[in-house]
Amino acid sequence: MNLVDYPDRELMMIALADQIASQLRRALERAERVTLCVPGGTTPAPVFELLSELELDWGRVNVLLNDERWVDETSPRSNTALLRRHLLKGRAAAATLVPLYLPAPRPEDRMAEISEAVQEVLPLTVVxxxxxxxxxxxxxxxxxxxxxxxxxxxxxPVLAMRAAAAGEPRITLSAPVLREAMHCHLLITGAQKRTALERAGTLPEIEAPVRTVLSHATIHWAP
Structure with missing residues (x-):
């Protein structure tokens, strides 16, 4: 487990955005297109804001989420809407979004289309x-x-997932897709998540699913 401690969150977000952009640039020297995979939620929003203005050949970058709630972009719980607000703008507006939500009552109704689109942009360059x-x-x-x-x-590569803690049905990338990424970063903040991370290292994956990536991820933590 490669754990990097930062003195504050602002410094961590800047360093992480620079590292992701550098990895994408190097990959673009060897490949025609690359794929950046990112989480939803508010914690990574500062990284997205920084990335959106960095010099990069965004027209050759595919962007997709780690997972998505089965809601459309009018919902305040839509990760895709959050991504549009914070990342897919400025220079990064030229990137190609690979959606994990398509209009339908259930994720299973559009699974074949979503799976095919995701498969086309694998393996992930940076997750x-x-x-x-x-x-x-x-x-x-x-x-x-x-x-x-x-x-x-x-x-x-992708599955419909339901859990009591998840609220809505979800679409998620599977563990093998996450593990096979060329570069993997895990972003966490605060004492409680640091404690949870340390506990995850002692538990089986079925109890602590994050453990599936811990052996090859760079973990970025700030108080």
Whole structure:
């Protein structure tokens, strides 16, 4: 587990945005297109704001979420809407969004289309993940209905996931997709999540799903 401590959150966000941009630039020297995968929620918003203005060939960058709630962009709980507000603007407006939500009553109704679109942009070049105090990452929640399937080495790239802690049904990338990213970053803040991270290292993946990426992720923490 490669853990980097920062004295404050502002410094962490700046350093992380610079590191992600550098990794994408280097990858673009070797490939025609690259894929950046990011979390929802408010914690990474400062990283997105910084990235959106950095010099990068954004027209050759695919962007997708780690996971999405099964709600449209008019919902305040839409990760896609958050992404548009904080990342897909400025210079980064030229990036191509790969959606994890398509209009339908249930995620299963559009799963084939979503899976095909995600498969086309794999492997992930850079993935940025968050973690909940329950040690979930993406929508790999402890106790979720398809968690064991999502953690398996032969898991499909995306799955519909339902869990008591998740609220709405979710679409999530599976553990193998996250583990196979060229560069993996985990962003956490505060004492409670630091404690949860340390506990995750002592538990099996089925109880602490974030453990699936800990062996190869760079973990960025600030108080």
């Amino acid at each position: 940025l993940l968050g973690m909940g105090e329950d040690m979930h990452t993406a929508s790999l929640f402890p106790g979720a209905d398809r968690l064991e399937e999502a953690l398996a080495n032969d898991a499909p």
